[in-house]
Every structure is written in C-alpha cells, then in structure tokens.
Amino acid sequence: MGPENKDATFLQIQDVVKDFGGFKAVNHVSLDVAKGEIFALLGSSGCGKSTLLRMLAGFEKPTSGRIVLAGRDLATLPPYERPMNMMFQSYALFPHLTVWDNIAFGLRREGMPKARIAERVEAMLKLVQLERFAQRKPHQLSGGQQQRVALARSLAKQPQLLLLDEPLGALDKKLREQTQIELVNIIESVGVTCVMVTHDQEEAMTMASRIAIMSEGRFLQVGAPSEIYETPTSRFVADFIGNVNLMDGSVIVDEPDHVVIDCADCKHYVGHGITGTKGMAVSVALRPEKIHLSRRKPADEFNSVAGTIKELSYFGSFTVYHVQLASGAMLKVSLANIQRHRDDEFTWGDMVWAHWSRTAPVVLTQ
Numbered sequence: 001m002g003p004e005n006k007d008a009t010f011l012q013i014q015d016v017v018k019d020f021g022g023f024k025a026v027n028h029v030s031l032d033v034a035k036g037e038i039f040a041l042l043g044s045s046g047c048g049k050s051t052l053l054r055m056l057a058g059f060e061k062p063t064s065g066r067i068v069l070a071g072r073d074l075a076t077l078p079p080y081e082r083p084m085n086m087m088f089q090s091y092a093l094f095p096h097l098t099v100w101d102n103i104a105f106g107l108r109r110e111g112m113p114k115a116r117i118a119e120r121v122e123a124m125l126k127l128v129q130l131e132r133f134a135q136r137k138p139h140q141l142s143g144g145q146q147q148r149v150a151l152a153r154s155l156a157k158q159p160q161l162l163l164l165d166e167p168l169g170a171l172d173k174k175l176r177e178q179t180q181i182e183l184v185n186i187i188e189s190v191g192v193t194c195v196m197v198t199h200d201q202e203e204a205m206t207m208a209s210r211i212a213i214m215s216e217g218r219f220l221q222v223g224a225p226s227e228i229y230e231t232p233t234s235r236f237v238a239d240f241i242g243n244v245n246l247m248d249g250s251v252i253v254d255e256p257d258h259v260v261i262d263c264a265d266c267k268h269y270v271g272h273g274i275t276g277t278k279g280m281a282v283s284v285a286l287r288p289e290k291i292h293l294s295r296r297k298p299a300d301e302f303n304s305v306a307g308t309i310k311e312l313s314y315f316g317s318f319t320v321y322h323v324q325l326a327s328g329a330m331l332k333v334s335l336a337n338i339q340r341h342r343d344d345e346f347t348w349g350d351m352v353w354a355h356w357s358r359t360a361p362v363v364l365t366q
Helices: 003-008 051-058 100-107 115-126 142-154 173-190 201-207 225-230 235-240
Strands: 009-018 023-031 039-042 064-069 084-087 161-165 193-198 208-217 218-223 245-254 259-263 267-270 281-286 291-294 305-316 318-324 330-336 351-356 362-364
Touching: 003 362, 009 225, 009 291, 023 051, 023 218, 039 173, 039 201, 051 161, 051 193, 064 115, 100 115, 100 142, 115 142, 142 161, 142 173, 142 201, 142 351, 193 305, 201 225, 208 225, 218 225, 218 235, 235 245, 235 267, 235 281, 235 362, 245 267, 259 281, 267 281, 267 330, 281 305, 291 330, 305 330
Parallel strands: 039 193, 039 208, 084 161, 161 193
Antiparallel strands: 009 023, 009 064, 208 218, 245 259, 245 281, 259 267, 281 362, 291 351, 305 318, 305 351, 318 330
C-alpha cells in the first residue's frame, strides 16, 4: 500500500454500532478520515455524534465494528494509551495551576525530562500566542484565552488525532468567529488530524474540510461544506444547513440534461437530470440568496412566481423578504444590500416577481 493510500485512510471507522439496551445511538457508521484533515460531525442533540467521538477517545466501547488509526486497531487500547487527545467544551483546565503548569501537566505524568517539558511548553505557548500569560491562572484569562490554553495542552503531547467536543460552545458569537479561524490555523500549522463535534453549522462550515451530517445514529451525507450546501441529497440535509425554500411537486419533463417540476405555485426548469421517472413526486430546494426580485414579470415562463411581501428583516449586509405566494406558501428571498440607499426599495405589501436561474434549484428525491 503506497503512501497516498495510507493518507487517504489515516482513521477508519468501519461499520461501527453502539447499542444502549436496544437503542442504537450509532447505527452502522463507516468513515475514512485523511491525515491532516479537519473533519466535523454535525447534527442536533441526540443524533449520536458525541457517542461516536467518545468511542474514538475510548470512553465508550463499540457494540460492533472497528476503529483503526494509522493501521492499528484501537479496540483493546484504553483511553490513556491511545495516541490522541480530547478537548472538551468546558476546557477542564486545573484552576489552581498556572497556564504553564496546565500545559505541562500531561508531559509530567508521562515522565518526560524537565528540559524537554520546558522546551515543549514554551513551543506550545508560542503557538497559541500566550507567552505573556504563562504565569496566570485560568480565571484571570478571557474565554478565548482559556480555549487556547486547552488547545495547547491537548497538542503538547503531540497526539496523532485531536478530538474536539463543541470546542467553541462557551464563547460569544463575535469571539467564536475570530477563534474559529485562529483554531484552524493552529491545527493546520501542527499538521494534526482532527475530528470535531458541533451542532453549529457555521462552525462546521468555517472550520472543517469535510462534514458528516448525522441524524438518528446514521450519516445522511458526507462531503465538503460547499458540496453539502449546494447539492444536498435529501430534504433533511437541505433544511439542516442554511436557509432553504422547499417546494413539493412532480416531474413533468424528464430528460438526461434537464427536468421540469410542476409545483403548486410555479414550474421549475432545472438544468440537471435526475434518475427518476415522469410523474414521480419530488421536492425542489431553492436557497433564498439565489432568488432575485423585480417589479415586472420575467420573460421566462419557468422559474418565476408572483407574490406579495408580507415580512422583511434587515440584517445589515442583507435583507430577507418573506413573499406570500398564491397558494399561501411563503418564499424566503435574501438580497444583498450593495448600495447604501436604493431608489426602488421593496417594502411591505409590494407585489413582486421572484425569479431564479436554471442552475439555482436542486431536485431532491428523498
């Protein structure tokens, strides 16, 4: 097996099941994670993502299936012997120890020589840019700084795999956004492979190279953030990531390069084929930012619909309009606020035409 193959399957999760007295928290899950990848398990509470992470760490044993890291089966290894480190949402720092001693703690327990420990701790402090805070106690630091201490401590032992459990859950929104990018830069500069658990889609989209959307113990879709957002494979995934308009309809034209879907309020011409049949029931997913609004009726008989603006929400960089269609359904439209003042502002009660390109909609068969 060449080095490329080894990299492609650095961590292998093979048909793993975790059964708690008849309830399958993790239900036949398989996954390959590449070396150096940041991989996110994304799902709502109770979907099985934390149970899967705990099995990787060794805190839970799989009921069946295998977990293999760098060619080594982890089944028999207790947590403390596994070449990995887990960072918890609470950071679990020792309050009575300084930042320096918190980072050194695991190295001392391993019996590393003093000079090596000092060298390693200094390197970690530099990596997370906390050299000035080495002698402070955790309570004297901000949330973001505590988070970086926890990361430095996790990386000090040079784990092959870093496990992050809701790593930024304790931080406020502004700090989270800043820390997400910092964290990715640190992880990538060390070159460690990382599996993280989060219920925050923005966090997963920003930090991970690939995401698995998990629900009821199974993976519904695995792919790059852009792939999952732009080409979801099911209604659940489309609805889970970002905002989406979902319209039910049936296939009236089924060609290899396009389909036409008849929905209650309009006909969608979609510029890709599906493996379907004429007359089958499908859903059309349409992202709000891919829709345009105009006062006049577009020339194209497809991909346009008339409606009335019932609600609008201003978010600074964009405005979301809720357009009520003839059937009573609401269509969400997101328009970027490019100009400071538009001469022709859309407002409550306006009759408008919503329209979109032939590449905008995605047809979902499940």
